[in-house]
Amino acid sequence: MLNHYSKNYKEMSNICIFCDNENEAKSVEHIVPESLGNTKYIMPRNSVCDNCNKRFSKFEEKVLTKTVFAFERARFAIKTKKGNASIGKLNKLEFSGDKNFRKNIVSIRGISLDDFKEFDPNTGSGQLVIPGFVGSENATSKFLLKVALESLYKSQKSTFKSHNFNQLKEFLNTKSNIDWPFITTSIIMPEFKSIPRFEDKHHLNEIKCSISFCKLDDKNLLFKFKYGGVTAIINMLDRNLDWIKKYRTLDETLTVLPEHYRKKLSDSTENKE
Numbered sequence: 001m002l003n004h005y006s007k008n009y010k011e012m013s014n015i016c017i018f019c020d021n022e023n024e025a026k027s028v029e030h031i032v033p034e035s036l037g038n039t040k041y042i043m044p045r046n047s048v049c050d051n052c053n054k055r056f057s058k059f060e061e062k063v064l065t066k067t068v069f070a071f072e073r074a075r076f077a078i079k080t081k082k083g084n085a086s087i088g089k090l091n092k093l094e095f096s097g098d099k100n101f102r103k104n105i106v107s108i109r110g111i112s113l114d115d116f117k118e119f120d121p122n123t124g125s126g127q128l129v130i131p132g133f134v135g136s137e138n139a140t141s142k143f144l145l146k147v148a149l150e151s152l153y154k155s156q157k158s159t160f161k162s163h164n165f166n167q168l169k170e171f172l173n174t175k176s177n178i179d180w181p182f183i184t185t186s187i188i189m190p191e192f193k194s195i196p197r198f199e200d201k202h203h204l205n206e207i208k209c210s211i212s213f214c215k216l217d218d219k220n221l222l223f224k225f226k227y228g229g230v231t232a233i234i235n236m237l238d239r240n241l242d243w244i245k246k247y248r249t250l251d252e253t254l255t256v257l258p259e260h261y262r263k264k265l266s267d268s269t270e271n272k273e
């Protein structure tokens with residue numbers, strides 16, 4: 001009886017939450033990447049296998065060097081693992097953090113006047129438009145869903161257990177590579193609740209990161225990732241667009257990504273009217 005119990009227990013604790021394989025992982029899985037400054041919020045041992053961890057590092061690296069999160073990382077003067085200033089590239093804009101690690105100093109190369117919106121030559125001012133996720137949308141969706149599932153497993157076990165995340169897993173295991181929509185928004189959403197608690201939450205706040213969730217209904221379990229001034233939200237259960245319609249009425253500046261979902265969204269709205 002005792003043997004039976006310990007065998008089951010051992011198996012349970014060695015199952016990867018993404019691919020369901022038994023494993024003895026050698027690497028430590030950071031829920032929020034170490035490259036964003038997270039050192040403490042990590043997964044329990046063997047809950048993510050080395051194969052999955054390795055596969056994830058490809059899209060993670062893309063998000064951390066080729067999206068607006070990379071820009072935020074440079075702005076906060078986060079050091080790379082080798083102790084250098086972080087660098088990134090958004091389309092033709094290349095940027096790097098301050099080499100003396102002072103915050104809010106970012107060097108940018110490759111700017112042209114076309115990058116400015118409403119440029120006024122008299123005052124020399126305008127808005128610099130940074131293409132936040134161009135070419136990295138699919139990687140960003142995967143990145144968000146990875147952080148989402150891991151953080152629920154770590155800090156909100158009952159929510160983790162009471163939902164079916166098969167579509168999310170298939171997407172992250174690259175059995176299905178169809179784009180998964182997410183939004184960026186600037187409005188405050190009080191209905192979201194922090195996933196990590198106590199010290200974990202505090203640690204993430206210190207690195208300007210917060211992760212939270214909100215259950216709308218059986219089809220919509222939303223995950224919000226905020227790093228610096230950038231907030232992205234994704235539905236963990238499937239690719240439906242219904243939840244986005246609700247937020248679009250509250251925030252006109254809301255952006256739906258990847259872009260082809262924007263057309264799909266406006267088509268479906270017109271059909272209903």
Ligand SMILES: [Zn+2]
Nearest residue numbers: 016019049052
């Ligand atoms: Zn795995």
